[in-house]
Amino acid sequence: MLEKKDKFLKSERCPVRNILDRFGDKWSTLVILVLNEEQKLRFNELHRVIGDISQKMLTVTLRNLEADGLVSRKVFAEIPPRVEYQLTDIGKSLVPHISGLITWADDNFSSILESRSSYQQKKKN
């Protein structure tokens, strides 16, 4: 019990674990990338662009990114409501590192797909 709590606190304080937990939610990275491409987007625009995120998870993801200071949220006092999201400077500073991953993904995607299908073959034997 103590041990478990200890580990929990440890990962709370560890920058590595902390940032990995942020990426461990499947939507944050994607939202950052989309906001980086479009500069400024309203809630429903983000929803449409990403396509397969639920409203609920888009809300949660944006709130977390806002809480971490990576995304800014600007509410206009209009009806119907208008809310604009965009990356903060810190949010923008993260983008190049994600882009590195994306480049890697592009370069190695076919190799990974091959590996996956040959792994499936092996499993059948």
Add this chain to the structure above:
Amino acid sequence: MLEKKDKFLKSERCPVRNILDRFGDKWSTLVILVLNEEQKLRFNELHRVIGDISQKMLTVTLRNLEADGLVSRKVFAEIPPRVEYQLTDIGKSLVPHISGLITWADDNFSSILESRSSYQQKKKN
């Protein structure tokens, strides 16, 4: 304009979404980092080093990484069993990109923590 990106992002064959889904599971990245530091590890060693991963999820994560060709699995015909995991060349080629993220995390961790606590304050008002 938005619709084109919509299709692109939704596609199962999209390298971006594919790699993000890989990182969207919370353990793969950490396993890769640990294997990179230690070169070669047995199942229980990985389990101990990571600490708060369950055996089940360690198994699942390692199988996925193996399927994708990022990690190799070497079984020795011994009793008790011995299985060694290590990064493949492709797995190793991914590490620098993850390291970029880690560096960013270290540099911006205090800023993020500050942002989080001031966000909590705002919520109370």
Add this chain to the structure above:
DNA sequence: TCTTTGAGTTACCAAAAGTAAGTAACAAAC
């Protein structure tokens, strides 16, 4: 009056992950 609009919330259900116990195979200890 009724519908539409944008940015969410909420209640309910499905999927993913955590927990704890079990399994296989054999060697060593009792």
Add this chain to the structure above:
DNA sequence: GTTTGTTACTTACTTTTGGTAACTCAAAGA
């Protein structure tokens, strides 16, 4: 010769997380 210990997993069960669809608010337009 039965029990214990070792390692790398499975499996059954529970909890947490995420998805779905309906609902809300307040005003503008038909």
